[in-house]
Amino acid sequence: MIKKSCNISKCGRYRWTLDLEISEESKQIIFIGLNPSLSSEEFTDNTTKKIINISKKYSYGKVKIINLFGLISTSPKSLFSDNNPIGDFNNHVIIENLKYWSNEKNCNLWIGWGNYGSYLGRNKFFFNKLKPYLQNKINIFKKTLGPLCIKKTKKLNPIHPLYCPNNSILSEYDLYDCK
Numbered sequence: 001m002i003k004k005s006c007n008i009s010k011c012g013r014y015r016w017t018l019d020l021e022i023s024e025e026s027k028q029i030i031f032i033g034l035n036p037s038l039s040s041e042e043f044t045d046n047t048t049k050k051i052i053n054i055s056k057k058y059s060y061g062k063v064k065i066i067n068l069f070g071l072i073s074t075s076p077k078s079l080f081s082d083n084n085p086i087g088d089f090n091n092h093v094i095i096e097n098l099k100y101w102s103n104e105k106n107c108n109l110w111i112g113w114g115n116y117g118s119y120l121g122r123n124k125f126f127f128n129k130l131k132p133y134l135q136n137k138i139n140i141f142k143k144t145l146g147p148l149c150i151k152k153t154k155k156l157n158p159i160h161p162l163y164c165p166n167n168s169i170l171s172e173y174d175l176y177d178c179k
Contacts, residue, residue: 002052004041007093014070014087015040017097022052025061027106030097032126034076034113034160035069035085046162053166054150060108066093068113068122076116086120095129102133105141110148111173114160123157127175134175149173 003021008014015036031051039048048065055063069079070087079085101107117123130147137144148170149158158173 002044004039004044006040008040008072009070009087009089013072014090015072016066016070016087016089016093018048018065020048020052020063020065021061022056022063023059023061025059027058027060027108028062028064028104029055029058029060029108029110030064030066030101031055031110031112031161032094032097033065033067034116035067035079036065036072037074038072039065047160050161050164050166054161054164054168054170057167058170064097066090066097068094068117068126069119076114079116079119086122091125094126098129098133102137103140105144108145108148110170111158112149112161113158114163115153115155115157117157118155131175145172146175147173 004018006018007016018039037045037047039045051063051065069085070090071079071082071085101109134146150161150164150168150170151159153159
């Protein structure tokens with residue numbers, strides 16, 4: 001049985017976090033995607049199912065899903081027509097989760113937002129915020145993994161997991177490719 005909880009804005013337009021307890025394993029992973037779809041405590045969408053399946057393969061017990069954009073939508077294209085697709089609290093959520101990740105040995109970071117992640121420079125925002133936290137994690141734990149991804153798009157963005165098989169392999173994202 002998967003335990004789920006999520007943090008949604010008071011207005012109901014934004015989801016800040018979706019926390020999943022998928023097993024008793026102690027390993028944790030934070031997944032950063034593009035934008036939340038309809039997954040909640042009551043419903044699990046196909047992207048979340050894919051994230052769960054891949055996370056189970058790697059023996060993660062807890063999964064936290066956050067996004068570059070907080071706007072809840074089933075279509076990523078709706079980000080382009082909304083006047084505030086990021087949301088007022090989303091940057092805080094990203095930074096707090098990077099801080100947590102950088103101080104936890106048993107926590108990995110998985111990125112997968114596809115080419116739409118470059119909209120409004122969100123991928124650049126993320127990578128700029130990531131660098132000091134990655135350095136902190138390296139300083140504390142020496143041999144540590146940077147952000148993970150399944151593979152990259154032709155434009156070198158971390159691919160969205162929905163379009164990948166359940167047996168996909170997570171590997172370290174080369175930060176020299178970030179744009």
